Amino acid sequence: MRVLVAEDEQDLADLVATGLRRHAMAVDVVYDGTAASERLAVHDYDVLVLDRDLPGVHGDQICQDLVGVGARTRIxxxxxxxxxxxxxAGLGLGADDYLPKPFDYSELVARVQALGRRSQAPVPPTLRRHGIVMDTQRLQVTRDGRFLRLSLKEYAVLEVLMRADGAVVSAERLLESAWDEHTDPFTTVVRVIISRLRAKLGDPPCVHTVPGAGYVL
Structure with missing residues (x-):
């Protein structure tokens, strides 16, 4: 899941981002509305965590702009x-949810996860493919009953592949979904994570490369 945190209190923004990353989310952070608008114009985010009173472009305007163009990003x-x-008033602008400060962090994570599910095609909380069982609530994966110890990035990539339900997923889409904006698009990180996933998933092989197109589960 790709998330943008737009919050002018930098310590709070960084704390929120760090915590969301611990739940296998790719998170970008901005501290004003102008930067938020620029990121939203470039990246296809699943969820926007939006401080309403942002400097630069006001949070209300950002919300209205997203709703106005029919973006799938949940707010x-x-x-x-x-x-x-x-x-x-905030919900009337088109926000999908509203959480006042101070907030309980576990509630914030749960709300972001719920909005992320709504931004994508409906899928059950437990994904099952080729003997792989993924519990998206507990971030746990087994294959044929064997528990897999995956890193957060390995988990995120596997989740994208499982949600694709047999469709080919390009390396670019994996980068967009599982990494933040600081990742070099020409890096080999996708190949490295795919290689590690294959090793941990074991036999029979289930993650295949489609030359010139990407990867498929």
Whole structure:
């Protein structure tokens, strides 16, 4: 899942991003509305965690712009404006969810995960393919009953492949879904993670390379 955190309190923004990354999410961080608008114009995010009162482009305007173009990005407003009228106004702008500060971190993670599921084609919380069972709530994977110790990045790549349900996934899409904007698009990280996944998944091989197209489970 690809997430953008737009929050002008830098310590809070970095803390939120670090925590979301621990749940196998690829997270970019910006500290003002102008930068948020620029990132949203370039990347296809699943979820936007949006501080409403951003400097530069206001959070309300960012929300309205996303809704206006029909973007699939789900919006979680994260703001100190916590009164009922303010929440109603935020949701009326097109936000999908609203979480006032201060917040419980486990609730934030749960809300982001729920919005991420809504931004994609509906899938069950447990994915099953070729003897692989993935529990997307606990971030646990087994194959033929054998528990697999996957890194967060290996898990994220495998989840994209499993959600594709037999369709070919390009290396570019894997980079867009499982890595943040600081990753060099010409790097070999995708091949490295695919190689590690194959080794951990074992036999019979189930992750195949489609020359010139990408990978398929």
């Amino acid at each position: 979680l407003m994260l703001t100190a404006a916590a009164s009922v009228p303010e929440r109603v």
